[in-house]
Amino acid sequence: MRFMNGKAGRLTAAAAGAAVAALALAACSSGDADPAASESGEAMEEAVSYGDLTVQLSWIKNEEFSGEFFADSMGYYTEAGFDSVELVPGPSTGAAELLSGTADVALSDAVSIGSAVAAEEAPLKIIGTTYQKNPFTVLSLADGGNIATVDDMIGKKIGVQDSNTALFEALLAANGLTTDDVEIVPVQYDPAPLTNGEVDGFIAYLTNESITVEAAGYDTVNLPFADNGLPFVAETVTVTDQSIAENRDALKAFLYAEIMGWTDAVNDPEEGARLAYEEYGADLELNPENSIAGAIAQAEDLVVSDETAANGLFTISDELQAATLDSLAGAGIELEAADLFDLSLLAEVYEEHPELVAYAG
Numbered sequence: 001m002r003f004m005n006g007k008a009g010r011l012t013a014a015a016a017g018a019a020v021a022a023l024a025l026a027a028c029s030s031g032d033a034d035p036a037a038s039e040s041g042e043a044m045e046e047a048v049s050y051g052d053l054t055v056q057l058s059w060i061k062n063e064e065f066s067g068e069f070f071a072d073s074m075g076y077y078t079e080a081g082f083d084s085v086e087l088v089p090g091p092s093t094g095a096a097e098l099l100s101g102t103a104d105v106a107l108s109d110a111v112s113i114g115s116a117v118a119a120e121e122a123p124l125k126i127i128g129t130t131y132q133k134n135p136f137t138v139l140s141l142a143d144g145g146n147i148a149t150v151d152d153m154i155g156k157k158i159g160v161q162d163s164n165t166a167l168f169e170a171l172l173a174a175n176g177l178t179t180d181d182v183e184i185v186p187v188q189y190d191p192a193p194l195t196n197g198e199v200d201g202f203i204a205y206l207t208n209e210s211i212t213v214e215a216a217g218y219d220t221v222n223l224p225f226a227d228n229g230l231p232f233v234a235e236t237v238t239v240t241d242q243s244i245a246e247n248r249d250a251l252k253a254f255l256y257a258e259i260m261g262w263t264d265a266v267n268d269p270e271e272g273a274r275l276a277y278e279e280y281g282a283d284l285e286l287n288p289e290n291s292i293a294g295a296i297a298q299a300e301d302l303v304v305s306d307e308t309a310a311n312g313l314f315t316i317s318d319e320l321q322a323a324t325l326d327s328l329a330g331a332g333i334e335l336e337a338a339d340l341f342d343l344s345l346l347a348e349v350y351e352e353h354p355e356l357v358a359y360a361g
Contacts, residue, residue, distance in 0.1 A: 066272025071261025128314035130235035145200025159187035170331030174229035269295035
């Protein structure tokens, strides 16, 4: 792994110095840093550096990752002790990259990671989640497939991307259906097969393709996974068991910077969208209006909840863990909470910095 040791990020301008000093001291006391670093503040900061970090994104560099764009552009990653943080675009579930060592952190979803853990005994853990509610949906057109209920899928052609196959099969299983009840049509991520009538339904994001298709003038219908048997968490921060054991302080520093970045994204979704379409995803020719709509929708409907208001961004309550595990069980994926989640790092971040809970104002 590329992790070494590092210092903390900042909360606000007023709290920055205290936060950096606190995490620097914690890093030194962990035994990972050079003991000589305690001789001076300057030496201490020089001794705590986490090096480079690679984050595998689940999707292209659009507004979906506005929190990461804030964390990078505002210097939160750097202040947390990383020399660089590379944001690698997907689409990808991130499991393969984590297991091969080409990524240190992956933004994924509970079904994809749970499938790998259950089927392959993959040593992976979710240490936090960006979205409290997953955004997956079966998107259809009112004058086409008009899929408003699970039973409406029966006999229909559903466009499913390769990386979303496990998710769609989980949706079917959770509702007592099988792949024999539908016709799965392999597609990519452009919803053109839906709008041109090649498929009746299309696996999409409520905050992405659903918005873009409607903005193009179509009357859309959504069948959200979260409201139909699969209320699992998504955009999960996932790492290997080895990384938790060997790079705990670095992962905590990363979570700290992520909380900072996503706080900015929640408080200013339009700027988060701008970072996507003008800077980080400038080569993708993103539609600014659609990006802004997506950033606002995810901030209001997916990232923030009663749970995050009480306990901070990225937290996963016992109830949400149970709902996620029930979702997996309904799809034939049997796991215990300890098999899939390790939320101790996030808990430590909030124990050490309780002011972060209220920072997302």
